[in-house]
Amino acid sequence: MKRNAGAFARTGVLLLVLFTLVGGVPAYAGSWVHGTYTNIWGTRGFQLWVPTGYQPGQALPLVVGLHGCLQNPDQFAGLSRLNQKADAEKFLVLYPNQSTLANGTQCWNFMLSSNQERGIGEPSIIVGMVGWVKSHYSVDSRRVYVGGVSAGAVMTSILLACHSDVFAAGMVGAGAMYKAATTASGSVYAMAFGSIYDPDDRGYDAWSCSGRQRRQVPVLVIHGTEDSVVNPINGEQTVQQFLRTNDYGDDGSDNDSVRYAATRVGYGSVPGGRNYIVKDYVYGGKLLVQQYEIHGMDHAWPGGDAAYPFADPSGPDATTIMWDFLKQHSR
Template identity: 45%
Template sequence: MNRAALLSLPLLLAACAQAPSSPLSSPLHAQATGSTTTGSATGAGVTRNYTLYTPAAGAGAARPLMVMLHGCTQSPADFAAGTRMNDLADTQGFLVVYPEQPATANQNKCWNWFDPAHQARGQGEPAAIKAVVDAVKGKVNVDAARVYVAGLSAGAAMSVIMGATYPDVFSGIGVASGLEFKAATSSSAAFTAMNSGGPNPDAQGTAAYAAMGTFKRTVPTIVFHGSSDYTVYPVNGDQVAAQWVQTNDLADDGQDNGSRSTAQVTTRSGTVSGGRAYSVKTFAGGVVEQWSVTGMGHAWSGGSTAGSYTDPKGPDASAELWRFFSAGSGGGGGTTPDTTAPVVSVSPAPGTYVGPLTVTLALNEPGTVYATTDGSDPVSSASRVTLAGGGSVTLAGSGTVRAYAVDTAGNASAPQSYAYTLTAAPDTAVAFSSVGTQDGYVAANTPSATTGGYVVASGGVSVGDNADAPWKGVLSFDTSSLPDGATVTGATLTVRYSLAPNGNPWAGGATLWVDMRSGCLGASCALGTDDFAAAVTAAGVASFAAPAGTAAGTTLSAPLNASGLAAINRAGSTQLRLAFTGGTARSNGLSDYLTLGEGTQVTLNVTYR
């Protein structure tokens, strides 16, 4: 069968391509003898008709109610005939109501389980189905603690949504060939989910728990799926079971602590006399039960050929649903308020860490966390931050995070304090050699020139003057390996004489100054005459005084000041320009200069954290 009918496309797809055979008898089923009435109900502006079956047994007493959601292309009468649920109701004394999805809402009469407009409490089809339950309660005496919802295919997917959005109404859910909570939120995603499963069932289980809001509670769940279902593939049955184990793990104590888990499983198997083999997994002490029927397609197991999309050879799903629901107790029963305070958890745990530190505050249920980082009272402090659903705060130094939370029912936790001691991160040191191919010097043609006349890119980096015409050295470093978010804590420039000085550029107390450019001095980082007078990012970032020695190999080192540290480029090149100022060498008519090494003979040593 084409799977499009689970959505809203023209082609038929409600259920199984299984060839029906003669129904197998069940001692629980007989010819229905009760009465059938119809009605309509409206919730959140959405109206749905329904058919109510009232058995003769138990009249006047409060009776359980079974809500049955048909599959695509089906009707209440068709679904009742195929499931034989009315026959079972006669023998067991419960009410059955069949809400009807009209073709005006979906051309194939599918419940719109994949549409976000129909996946939340108080809106869309969930609100309409809840209104049907309320309408039935207004007509007959219903045991509010024993209201159940089950469905086939699209109806099964909607029964999952009803269990998550109205756990105060439904004490258990039955899912026949269905999908997990919010397995899809669009028609295209629905096809993907039907074929290969929805999102991670743990995540969807947590989402279903969040959807419960203030009505969160355990919801027993029974799942039926055929191993040969090629409309909604069997992986979906596995996901429904896993999702509800996760939801019920959270619902039983408000914590994701494995109190209910898929590892808590027992398995049994059997074969219907003259029919199909099956296996049954019981999870977490019986809160979730999963039936896998060997060789069954997209069908209601054990149903009658009087209705569509049934497999009479499978175990009796209707009888097993009632047996499971009758044995368990879960949600439903009305609107018992949530009176439990939320629990705030922090990560990492209080202790000593390298700062700065981000502290995450999480909640075990929907609500809001209020937190301070200055030790003030989070209940009343003007400095508190508001973290809807939880969030994080950052400590720059040692301090105390204080927090409390309020859930959606208004329950507040007591303020808690979390103390953290932060230590400074150790500095990382890195040494950058200069880029020799970009090093050299740029010379003026005359003593009074203010622009460069020519460049020399080999033989070292000369700084000083030629017959009083100034020479300026250029050093280039690739500092892009520094992390973008690093804080530079220090830097030292080290240069070496590659030759003994010519003359004495230090004469008369001259100083060798360093200017810095974050990026390239001139039009490019290649040595150019425009480097001579190019604007710099920071001037005078370091200075050298005359060393004691004059021989080749003499080393000069100087720290960069704060302006120099800030000008180091984390995204590319950092260029330095060296020039003498002051002294008498520039006015003696002689050539006075020193020659520095380049490449590995020059280092910019940087520390950062």
């Protein structure tokens, strides 16, 4: 009888785990949940990290992590150690997964016009995933963030521009500004030499994409000075673009209430590793843009796990830098 009771209990646990993964009810803490999301623009898979200590009813921040080309959610999570940070700081992490059917190298198609406006294309799928997480888990809607690397970083720029009502702040790592390119060939040029478009003009376009809302979009920009894949000028253009977006965002006018001028410049170094410069842009009492220029770093995630491609362990810990920046902001 005891043996049967034990078997029944084990079966119950297995059924509960199965129901959790399939039915979308809150999963066990410190675990992956896999799923797919579909709208009229397509279907993409995703992985959700539910951190240790998660309890239904206790609203947590949500970070959307966007992988780069030749990556998937598992690799980006491993590279960044973002799940470990989520366990320590108590936030959920959503990893959308680009389909190889949509892009053979798993790059987000940031260069296509169908993905550069509000409510359409791949950004709408990612925003839909955020809605799914909110409907199944306890999420603080005021503290939803997005950050990415490379192609995922450029998609981050689009999401911050066109869905500033969803995301409170974001991080652009080794990426580019909103609408840095509008064609595939244009993206090749932009990555090599910088965008041909004026960042100030794109700053207005980004503000317009969210419906000209009177709100600002804090952004962290991290780029290596020796990036051989995405020219470092793209990082500088991203800073300038979002400063102009925030200039419009506070009062609806281009009146230099937010300027392309750092209010503080600091210097740091990793013991035995890389030196870096930090530029803060604080206007109206808010840290609106923070820029890290990491000396000598190529196209990489600084401080990343060396077991994964695109890691630069000698750089400062980008994951900690990102979370320390994001958690300062709420909608």
